[in-house]
Amino acid sequence: WxxxxxxxxxxxxxxxxxxxxxxxxxxxxxxxxxxxxxxxxxxxxxxxxxxxxxxxxxxxxxxxxxxxxxxxDVGKCEDIRELTRCQKSKKTYGLDCAGWGGSWCVPPMGAKCSDLTLPTICTNSQERVGMTCKGWEDDECMGPDED
Known part of the structure; x- marks a missing residue:
């Protein structure tokens, strides 16, 4: 300072x-x-x-x-709202996060496809965050079982 x-x-x-x-x-x-x-x-x-x-x-x-x-105020992956901080979540906060979901960092367990807020992340969800999603429809990422 x-x-x-x-x-x-x-x-x-x-x-x-x-x-x-x-x-x-x-x-x-x-x-x-x-x-x-x-x-x-x-x-x-x-x-x-x-x-x-x-x-x-x-x-x-x-x-x-x-x-x-x-x-x-970071206690869980979802509290991280910036891409660069999400990428450094382990080092900075000691959190193992799955990756960036578009608006926040996605947790490794319990995340839903609807947590992915960008079409490119949704359509490449397996490689980006280790989740299988159906794809981007109606301005939302759809889960594999959703219609």
Missing amino acids: AQARSRVDSVLHCLPPLRSLLRLLAEGERMAFMSRAVLFLLALPAAAAWAAELLDAAALVQQRLTTEEGTR
Whole structure:
């Protein structure tokens, strides 16, 4: 958290010089077109670097918050609502899950075909989650015995 905050602070520290450059660009007729073009080209890398730093810092903060939130209330496979976390369920939560069902992680036992919420997962259910399903019909995954 401290590292992300430090990066955000350092990026925000660069804002006043960037604002000054942009103000110069906007002065219009007082500066020749070529001068404005040169200033604009000089400002582009600085703006890109600033934006990249800000995005990196925001991603660190988001990752930290998401990780804390995501590990808090997971007691069973169905509590996992993100594909990447489902794929890492054993390592992260100590849960052996069958795989991703489209909206949540599918448990190894007791899952139904209706738990699969995407047609591609339903039609490939055996290889995806180890279940045999009839197929996708009427916006739902059907079990082998359903009509």
